[in-house]
Amino acid sequence: MNKKIPFYDLYGEPFIRQEPGAVHVEDIAYRSSELKWEISPHRHNKLVQIVIVFNNSWAARLDEREYQLNGDWGVIIPAGVVHGFHFKPRTQGFVISIDDSFLVSNYGETSLNQLLLKPLTVEFENAARLVHLKHHIELLMYEINYNELGSPIAVEQLLKLILLNIFRQKNTTLLASNARSRETEIVVNFRSLIELNYTSHMTIPDYAEKLHISTSKLNRICKSLLNDSPKAIAHQRLITEAKRRLIYTTQTIDEIALHLGFKDSAYFCRFFKLATNTTPTLFKQQSNIN
8 A cells, every 4th residue: 555645844844834935044964963863755836845855875865766865965856756864863954945936036047946846955065166055055045034124035136046056066077077077177186276375375286286196197187178377276266365355345455465375565565566557556446436
C-alpha cells in the first residue's frame, strides 16, 4: 500500500499558518535537532525551498533520486517535489522557504525564477562566493525577523542576491565541465584567491603554489583565458578597490594605503599612478566626490 506523502507549508507546521510570510529563513538545527536530524519525505504545495549546508555530509532525497553530499552544498526544491533529508548532528546551514507567488510577482520569467523550476544540487567551491552567500542569508534572516523600515525591499533584494549567487555557481560548474574544464577551474580559483588575499600582496608564485600549479602555467592560462598576466590581474583588483575608496569614502590617502596593505602612502601613490597615469588625489578631485 502506498503511503500518502503529506503536504506542509513550512516543514513541521500545519498547512495553514496564522501569519503566512512570503519568505522565511531558519537554521537547519532549529527543527532538525528536535527530529533527530531526520526529515521524513514530504512536499509543499506552494513553497519553493533552498537548503544550504556548510562543510558537512548529508543525504537528500528529491522525488525518486537520492544524493549523498559532502562539503558546501545547496539544494533547490520546487513546489510539489517530494523531499527528505538526513543530517549529521550539529549540522550548520539554513532553509529558505519562498512562496511561489512572491517569485512570480518579483522575478517573473527571469533566469533567477527559472533557476527554481526544477530540482537542483549545487556545490559551492568558490570560497569568496560562499562567504557572500552566508552573509546575505544572515542579513535576510535579520530583515525578516526584525521588520525594520523598508524590510520588504531589503528582503526582495537580498533574496535576489542569494539566487544570483546560486545562479553564478551553477554556471561556473557548467563552465568547468567543458573541454577546458581544468583551466577554467584554475582561473575561477585564482580570482577567488585574489579576492581573499589582495590586500596581503601575495606574490604570483604564492598564488601558483596554492593552486598546485607552476608559475609559468598560471601565466599561460591567464594570458589565454583572460588576456592578461596574473600580476596585472592581481594589481587590477587593488586599483579597483583604491578607486572605490577614493570615490565613495572619506578615507584619507594614508588610510586607504594602510587598508590596502601598502607600507606607506608614497608607495601607494606611485603604484596608483603607474596603473592609472594619475595620482590618487587628482583622481578623487576629478570624480567630483567630496
